[in-house]
């Protein structure tokens with residue numbers, strides 16, 4: 001159980017006060033004893049003188065009747081318990097208040113000694129002399145009852161006064177402590193309310209300078225807390241809204257990504273058809289030429305069996321070539337070509353060159369590959385890197401044609417630099433316009449007519465390199481020499497960490 005601060009204070013104060021009062025009572029009792037002792041000794045002394053002077057003559061004259069009378073008279077004093085007179089032979093002459101005069105009590109020296117208090121009597125005796133002649137002794141017993149009574153009275157009165165004082169003090173202390181603690185209680189209630197979420201709570205302790213300061217500080221703190229909590233709440237709301245928006249944005253981006261992927265796929269297929277067209281043109285021409293010559297020779301009847309066989313062999317060869325081309329493209333476009341493995345970068349590049357070479361040839365574009373001797377390998381999906389190469393090569397082809405460059409050239413280099421494998425592809429078409437160079441990797445950014453380009457080629461390429469190979473594509477316009485002439489052109493570097 002927890003004792004409140006005010007009660008602790010009251011109890012401690014009362015304990016201290018009780019201790020002080022007890023000490024005071026003890027001191028008073030001691031003082032009482034001293035006073036009474038002094039009084040008794042003084043009175044005894046007077047009594048001694050009186051008795052001595054009164055008893056000398058009757059003792060000398062052996063006037064026992066007078067001695068009896070003196071003792072009787074003296075016994076009337078309330079504090080005198082007994083009296084006895086003995087002669088110089090120690091014979092008891094007269095006594096009053098004693099049952100046995102022959103057994104007289106021994107002399108005591110302290111009226112309030114343990115012994116005196118025990119039998120409630122202080123025993124003393126006074127020798128009676130005349131001109132230094134010993135005449136006898138008077139035995140005197142003084143009652144100590146008055147002392148015990150006075151002590152008891154004083155004790156009970158002191159206890160009563162002490163109790164009253166304690167009671168009054170308790171009432172006073174409780175009132176004072178309540179008054180002092182009032183502010184503390186007030187403060188505690190307000191702090192409790194704030195802790196439970198009621199931030200509007202304020203306190204009013206303005207009855208003293210110190211509490212006024214406390215009130216000011218507490219209220220300021222409460223105001224700050226209230227403000228901070230409301231700020232936090234609104235921040236939280238904003239954050240929630242932002243998270244919602246972000247989620248929405250992520251969903252939208254995801255949808256966009258899917259769309260872009262589909263568009264990219266369509267673009268690849270379109271590109272493929274274009275490349276197939278280029279690759280088929282020459283063999284189809286050859287077939288047409290051969291079949292026409294066959295028909296002509298047949299009409300003119302100048303064809304031999306051998307020649308028919310030769311022509312049909314050649315046609316079958318061309319037809320097989322066409323069929324193989326279709327297979328190659330189909331393999332590339334197939335959906336299940338996404339197997340991750342270690343592959344040789346050069347193989348992936350060769351596949352891209354195979355696909356675009358007919359298109360490059362038809363547009364009179366020369367290309368060269370400078371490869372390091374070692375077979376550089378990387379882990380991932382080979383076809384994805386092929387797609388990146390095709391995109392960059394197609395861009396070079398487009399710009400070389402668009403800019404009507406006479407001597408068209410693409411230089412490809414594969415090399416190792418630090419911990420990266422770098423594949424750079426540079427053309428001599430003049431470079432990317434510096435005004436747009438920062439934007440060419442953005443989705444849907446194109447400078448081409450919409451029938452020519454969608455602007456997703458470089459976006460998809462950089463996405464593949466970044467997400468699937470942990471690498472990057474950078475572009476720079478650099479000078480390039482071809483056939484002893486210096487050109488300018490865009491250089492795309494695919495940097496793959498290995």
Ligand SMILES: Nc1ncnc2c1ncn2[C@@H]1O[C@H](COP(=O)(O)OP(=O)(O)OP(=O)(O)O)[C@@H](O)[C@H]1O
Pocket residue numbers: 267391395396399427429431432433440441445446447448452453454455456457458459490
């Ligand atoms: N080798 C290059 N030289 C100069 N400009 C280039 C070169 N490659 C790309 N660009 C510029 O970058 C733009 C974006 O290229 P990207 O491949 O992303 O899209 P696109 O080729 O326009 O269309 P898509 O590839 O979707 O058919 C191009 O429109 C072109 O302006």
Ligand SMILES: [Mg+2]
Pocket residue numbers: 391394395453457458
């Ligand atoms: Mg492109």
